[in-house]
Amino acid sequence: MKRVYLDHSATTPLAPEVFEAMRLFLTEAFGNASSIHGFGREAKRALEESRERIARHIGASFDEVYFNSGGTESDNHALTGVFLAARESGKNHVVISAIEHHAVLETAEHLKSLGARLTVLPVDRLGRVALAAAGKALDADTCLISVMHANNEVGTIQAIEEIGALARAKGILVHSDAVQSLGKLPIDVRSLPVDVLSFSAHKIYGPKGIGATYIRKGTKIESLLRGGAQESKRRAGTENVAGAVGFARAVELCYTILETESPRLGNLRQELLARIQKQFPDLVVNGDFTHSLPNILSVSFDSSLRKLDGDALIMGMDLRGVAVTSGSACTSGSLQASHVLLAMGRDMQTARATVRFSLGRSTTREEIAYAAEAFCDVVKSVEAAQR
Ligand SMILES: Cc1ncc(COP(=O)(O)O)c(C=O)c1O
Structure with missing residues (x-):
């Protein structure tokens, strides 16, 4: 795989x-x-x-x-x-x-x-x-x-x-x-x-x-x-x-390659977002996209539009070989929505329907295309299963 x-x-x-x-x-x-x-x-x-x-x-x-x-x-x-x-x-x-x-x-x-x-x-x-x-x-x-x-x-x-x-x-x-x-x-x-x-x-x-x-x-x-x-x-x-x-x-x-690596990651992130948004135009992008680290893309699904569980998305991605993180953390054995997303005004369910992609030095365009396709498939299957 x-x-x-x-x-x-x-x-x-x-x-x-x-x-x-x-x-x-x-x-x-x-x-x-x-x-x-x-x-x-x-x-x-x-x-x-x-x-x-x-x-x-x-x-x-x-x-x-x-x-x-x-x-x-x-x-x-x-x-x-x-x-x-x-x-x-x-x-x-x-x-x-x-x-x-x-x-x-x-x-x-x-x-x-x-x-x-x-x-x-x-x-x-x-x-x-x-x-x-x-x-x-x-x-x-x-x-x-x-x-x-x-x-x-x-x-x-x-x-x-x-x-x-x-x-x-x-x-x-x-x-x-x-x-x-x-x-x-x-x-x-x-x-x-x-x-x-x-x-x-x-x-x-x-x-x-x-x-x-x-x-x-x-x-x-x-x-x-x-x-x-x-x-x-x-x-x-x-x-x-x-x-x-x-x-x-x-x-x-890091500082030797910063000037080329930073825009490269920014472009890959943009491509990842565009590919996902094409299938899910209602996607919520978290963070200040104009003033943020170029390698992080955090996206949520608005709970009033779709019912999705971030951890089911993570597991689905993992089954396809893609390692990403959800917008929740396991604290004292229970799954808590991210304090960051809650502080930013997301409701509990939207915060939990969040996935963070963080790109790096080895990330390629081919990987981005694969991850985007896998993600869109996983979202559809998780949504269908939760209906
Ligand atoms: C913003 C921030 N602060 C602190 C830490 C903790 O760093 P370390 O894993 O080296 O203890 C992390 C790691 O997740 C982090 O992202």
């Missing part, structure tokens, strides 16, 4: 160049970067070079990039670390958007038990945080605003420049989850008004289990993990040197 992977926002395969770069550090050069002997120094050198290479691509200084285990840890560190550091000065208000990843949402909820006051900003139907709401929410007690750079479900890119400027004017720190935007959008912290950014390697053809946090010099942030003095005491634990080397190579590759 033909297999088509259209779930690149969930994870990506390791790029062959990344694997090659990592190989040495998974075999002969296995030293602990904290050891002072030759093996350790070799590892340390590779680690610091990787840090420098990632920093260069985001306009940061090498000592503003801290390696960790991935996006979830980075989001946890950003919110908890900034909150704990600010709490001493009496600032306990944290602001996030309603469409954040669970790593931010759950952490923000947890901060309430540590004394935080939490404000969750609404979004409009395209998934954009309203600037007016952000401006109104920020007050004298606010220590942090966290708004993701680009959304993982619908691809909408947020106005971080404006949101950051609003916060900066009030002396409030800004965190942005850039897990989905790193390597897909240019990021330059010299002009972007942010203090903390979260990254993950496995979304950009790097290895799983490694990520990084950008922390602007001078930002007060407590560390989550205690133990050794690694990562300038900001993240204890033996460093994943091979992971860091792979991560740096992955970042470089």
Whole structure:
């Protein structure tokens, strides 16, 4: 059976160049970067070079990039670390958007038990945080605003420049989850008004289990993990040197091909949408299509027009060898409609009748044609079965 992977926002395969770069550090050069002997120094050198290479691509200084285990840890560190550091000065208000990843949402909820006051900003139907709401929410007690750079479900890119400027004017720190935007959008912290950014390697053809946090010099942030003095005491634990080397190579590759890859993905997405819309003109497209990641296409079926279950669509696609994701998540054993789609004003049933296609480096026109045809067939058969 033909297999088509259209779930690149969930994870990506390791790029062959990344694997090659990592190989040495998974075999002969296995030293602990904290050891002072030759093996350790070799590892340390590779680690610091990787840090420098990632920093260069985001306009940061090498000592503003801290390696960790991935996006979830980075989001946890950003919110908890900034909150704990600010709490001493009496600032306990944290602001996030309603469409954040669970790593931010759950952490923000947890901060309430540590004394935080939490404000969750609404979004409009395209998934954009309203600037007016952000401006109104920020007050004298606010220590942090966290708004993701680009959304993982619908691809909408947020106005971080404006949101950051609003916060900066009030002396409030800004965190942005850039897990989905790193390597897909240019990021330059010299002009972007942010203090903390979260990254993950496995979304950009790097290895799983490694990520990084950008922390602007001078930002007060407590560390989550205690133990050794690694990562300038900001993240204890033996460093994943091979992971860091792979991560740096992955970042470089993404930015090397960005100018051609971005429009290529955008065109493929457009073709996918056009093929599906031809058969289903009433299709709802989620997100801000004019300002979104080029590789994400999230579509729903309006519940007032068609009765469809997203998970039945996913299973049907899987049976045809196409990997995509639905607009719901399994939380505590029950299927929940996506909080992102609900925040964007979709009703529960429409949110559940959603499929996200996320294209990637290996996606071809032929695959898009196959996936579109499979999707249209699956929709018709699921609809017929549910009638
Ligand atoms: C926007 C966003 N933030 C955070 C994460 C978590 O990253 P990781 O899988 O590296 O923990 C993801 C991954 O799904 C994501 O899409």
